[in-house]
Amino acid sequence: MNPAIPQSTLGRDLGLVFWQIRYEQRAYWRNRGRGVFTFVFPIMFLVIFASLDKGQTISTRGNIAFNDFFVPGILAYGIIATTFVNLAIGTAILRDQGILKRMQGTPLPRWAYVLARIGSASIVMLMMTAVVLGLGAAVWGLDFRAGALPGLIVSLVLGTACFTTIGVGITQFIPNAEAGPVVVNLAVLPLTFISNIWFPIDSLPQALKTIAGLFPIKALATSLQYVFDPRHHGAGLDGTDLRVLAIWTVVGVWLMIRFLRKPMGDVG
Amino acid sequence: MNSIPTQADELAIEVHDLRKSYGENLAVGGVSFDVRRGEVFCLLGPNGAGKTTIVEILEGYRTRTSGEARVLGIDPATSARTLREQVGIVLQQCGVQPDLSVYELVEMYGRYHARQRPVDEVIQLVELTEKRDERAKKLSGGQRRRLDLALALVGDPELIFLDEPTTGFDPQARRQAWSTIRSLCQLGKTVFLTTHYMDEAQFLADRVAVMRGGQIIASGRPDELGGRDLRPAEIRFELPDGVGLDEVPDLPAEGRELTGPRVTIHTRQPVRAAQIITSWAVDSEVDLAHFSVAQPSLEDIYLELTGSGGHAQPVAEEATV
Numbered sequence: 398m399n400p401a402i403p404q405s406t407l408g409r410d411l412g413l414v415f416w417q418i419r420y421e422q423r424a425y426w427r428n429r430g431r432g433v434f435t436f437v438f439p440i441m442f443l444v445i446f447a448s449l450d451k452g453q454t455i456s457t458r459g460n461i462a463f464n465d466f467f468v469p470g471i472l473a474y475g476i477i478a479t480t481f482v483n484l485a486i487g488t489a490i491l492r493d494q495g496i497l498k499r500m501q502g503t504p505l506p507r508w509a510y511v512l513a514r515i516g517s518a519s520i521v522m523l524m525m526t527a528v529v530l531g532l533g534a535a536v537w538g539l540d541f542r543a544g545a546l547p548g549l550i551v552s553l554v555l556g557t558a559c560f561t562t563i564g565v566g567i568t569q570f571i572p573n574a575e576a577g578p579v580v581v582n583l584a585v586l587p588l589t590f591i592s593n594i595w596f597p598i599d600s601l602p603q604a605l606k607t608i609a610g611l612f613p614i615k616a617l618a619t620s621l622q623y624v625f626d627p628r629h630h631g632a633g634l635d636g637t638d639l640r641v642l643a644i645w646t647v648v649g650v651w652l653m654i655r656f657l658r659k660p661m662g663d664v665g
Numbered sequence: 666m667n668s669i670p671t672q673a674d675e676l677a678i679e680v681h682d683l684r685k686s687y688g689e690n691l692a693v694g695g696v697s698f699d700v701r702r703g704e705v706f707c708l709l710g711p712n713g714a715g716k717t718t719i720v721e722i723l724e725g726y727r728t729r730t731s732g733e734a735r736v737l738g739i740d741p742a743t744s745a746r747t748l749r750e751q752v753g754i755v756l757q758q759c760g761v762q763p764d765l766s767v768y769e770l771v772e773m774y775g776r777y778h779a780r781q782r783p784v785d786e787v788i789q790l791v792e793l794t795e796k797r798d799e800r801a802k803k804l805s806g807g808q809r810r811r812l813d814l815a816l817a818l819v820g821d822p823e824l825i826f827l828d829e830p831t832t833g834f835d836p837q838a839r840r841q842a843w844s845t846i847r848s849l850c851q852l853g854k855t856v857f858l859t860t861h862y863m864d865e866a867q868f869l870a871d872r873v874a875v876m877r878g879g880q881i882i883a884s885g886r887p888d889e890l891g892g893r894d895l896r897p898a899e900i901r902f903e904l905p906d907g908v909g910l911d912e913v914p915d916l917p918a919e920g921r922e923l924t925g926p927r928v929t930i931h932t933r934q935p936v937r938a939a940q941i942i943t944s945w946a947v948d949s950e951v952d953l954a955h956f957s958v959a960q961p962s963l964e965d966i967y968l969e970l971t972g973s974g975g976h977a978q979p980v981a982e983e984a985t986v
Contacts, residue, residue: 405746405779413776420765420773427764427800494760502724502754504746504820505777 410509417505417513418520425483425517435483436521439475440528443468446595447537457599459628465540468533469621470594475529476556476617477585479522484514484564486577493574507657515561522557540627548624548633555642556617559649563613566652569659585614593618616641676735677702677824677855678723683732685718692718694879695732702823705846705856707866710876711971716859717757718879720828723857724754737824750779753817753825757832761812763802767793770801771815778820791815791845807838814845824855831865843868863964877971891966898935898960900942902953903927912949916941927955 426432446467453463491497500510533539541549571580591598591605592615598606609615616638623635678700685693693715700706708716721727723736725744734741739748761770771788775781788794791811796804804812810830817825827846831839846869849856860866866873867887874884875891883891897919903926904910910923916938919931932938935958946953 409779416776417773420762420769423769424762424764494763495756495758496760496762498726498756499754499759499761499816501726502749502752502756503774503777504749504779506746 405504410506413505414509414513414516417510418516421513421517422520425521431483431487434486435478436525439471439478439525440532442474443471443529443532446471447533451537455597457597458626461627462538464533464537465625465627466593466597466622468529468537468539469625470618472526472529472533473556473614473618473621474589474594475525476522476553477560477614479525480515480518480557481560481564481567482581482585483518483521484561485567485571485581486574488514488565488568489571489577490574492568511565511653511657514565518561518564519557522553526553539625541625542630542633544631545624545629545633548620548635551634551639552617552620552624552642555639555646556613556620559613559617559642559646562646562649562653564649566649566654566656569652569656588612588614591615593622610641613642613645616645675702676700677704677737678706678857679733679735680719680723681733683719683722683734684730685715685722685727686730692879693722693729696876696879696881698874698881698884700855700857702855703850703853704871705850705858705869707870707873708857708859708876709861709863709866709870709873709967710859711861714876714971715879716876717828719876720826720857720859724752724756724826725749750820751823753820753822755810755813755817755825755827755830757828759813761801761809761816764800766798766800767804767812767815768797770812771819774816775819780821782819782821784819787815787819790818790848792841807834807842810834810838810842811845814842818849822854824857825849827856827858829859829861831860831862839865863962863967867963875967875970883966883970887963890963891970893961893963893966896961897931897933898958900930900932900935900939900956900958901928902942902956905952905954908951912951914941914945 447464450463450467454460455463455466458466488497501507530539530541534541567580567584571577588609589595591601591609592612593609594614598609598615620635620638620642623629623638624633676699678698680699681697683693683696684691696715696719698706708719710716718727722729723734723741725741725748728742736748737751739745741748762773765773767788768784772784775784775787785794785797788797791814793808793811793815796808801809801812814827814830817827830846831842834842843865846856846858856869858865858869870887872885873887873890874881876882885891888894905926910921910928913921913928916930917932917934918938919933921931922929930938930942939958942953943956945951
């Protein structure tokens with residue numbers, strides 16, 4: 398007695414992901430606060446600090462230019478801001494406003510919605526990457542070897558996979574939307590100071606280096622710095638750090654699935 | 666709506682002995698009812714009666730503790746996509762992407778459905794055409810609620826859940842929402858409504874189930890609920906100073922009450938009784954103020970059933986918790 402409902406196919410669902418990315422993009426760029434916090438901040442930090450440190454070299458690293466270290470470091474920070482920070486704060490807001498609950502009541506599969514959110518964050522990440530690397534090359538003489546392209550691609554892909562999935566998954570530890578920026582900054586900011594983002598950690602105590610080595614922030618920064626380090630030749634693949642990113646990606650996927658499995662309505 | 670269906674596929678919703686407990690707390694204690702295709706069914710009850718728990722179980726948001734539930738022939742606990750394709754949901758409080766416009770939102774939610782209605786037609790149906798390009802965050806409360814309805818309708822659902830759709834509306838906005846909901850019925854849709862407004866149930870519902878303490882304590886057509894159509898009518902008036910109740914002539918009545926100058930007469934023959942009273946009043950030149958004849962209102966029945974009124978008559982069934 399019902400008019401037949403067309404069968405959904407994977408092709409149609411992927412089409413939905415594409416459309417959803419477009420809506421997510423529109424919503425992202427219209428929210429100025431979010432854009433400043435995640436997209437503008439990394440670029441602003443780059444401009445300020447790279448200008449201040451212009452011409453300096455790093456003695457512990459064979460006197461390479463400071464900005465050959467700092468530009469990829471701030472790129473890592475930007476990737477974390479546009480993926481992890483963006484998704485963690487954004488998903489907590491979506492949950493608190495009941496939008497996740499509303500989405501759950503529609504025929505859009507949950508995986509398709511999350512994939513679109515991740516896809517949209519990745520677009521912002523790529524735009525930020527283009528601006529940071531473009532400015533780095535044009536203004537601060539960042540040197541990029543074409544041979545290191547595989548290293549750059551693998552670092553970007555693994556970094557994005559790692560920090561988007563953790564970003565969505567960490568929402569389950571954010572009690573409410575107001576707490577979002579607090580939780581996210583507590584998780585990120587302290588680690589950035591021991592993770593080769595703002596300055597080289599070469600002369601820090603070994604204990605701090607060991608702690609930083611457990612987390613993906615230093616892994617992403619260091620793997621990107623490896624790509625742009627003029628002393629290195631080859632494909633730019635930094636094995637140890639990429640392995641850490643891969644392990645955290647597995648953790649992120651697990652966290653994300655754990656978060657998505659919970660129904661949005663049952664409070665009991 | 667007007668024939669008596671016997672086959673299961675004539676039923677949009679079947680619920681049998683549905684229970685939901687949160688730990689020790691029994692939110693819904695053994696509820697059974699059916700909703701026919703094409704009718705407006707209303708769960709009426711005070712806050713905390715268990716209405717939203719039932720709706721959210723039927724919508725697939727909550728799991729039931731025990732009992733049976735079928736929505737369009739599908740178990741809602743499976744959260745099947747075919748079910749979500751055929752059901753439109755207006756939740757009690759639910760946000761929407763604040764930075765997208767009305768048009769973009771209706772279009773976006775429409776895309777999720779394999780079958781959809783034209784975006785502008787839906788926007789027109791909920792009377793938001795003037796706000797078509799406004800961002801959702803700039804809409805008023807009533808406009809937001811109409812947007813909620815638009816998002817539930819754009820997938821051309823068979824069945825629409827409306828959980829307290831007009832709470833917080835001003836009277837004019839409520840009338841507007843009611844006429845929109847009425848127009849859904851003309852499209853042949855089934856509507857499952859919850860409300861704590863009696864007039865809303867009266868105006869919209871084909872059948873009403875009254876809930877209290879997690880149980881259905883009465884159900885039926887709004888005009889039959891609680892035996893409303895079988896109850897004595899009430900004749901009310903005020904006696905002027907110096908006239909006593911004993912001066913009112915004999916008339917067919919079940920009972921008489923006097924509260925200060927106000928008289929209430931319960932009678933099963935309201936026409937005759939009223940004629941006797943008015944003839945006496947005219948003949949003896951007694952001025953009866955605030956004279957009225959009425960059946961007990963749905964509100965009287967509701968207050969009596971839910972135990973929140975001052976009526977002495979006991980409620981038929983007590984909620985067992």
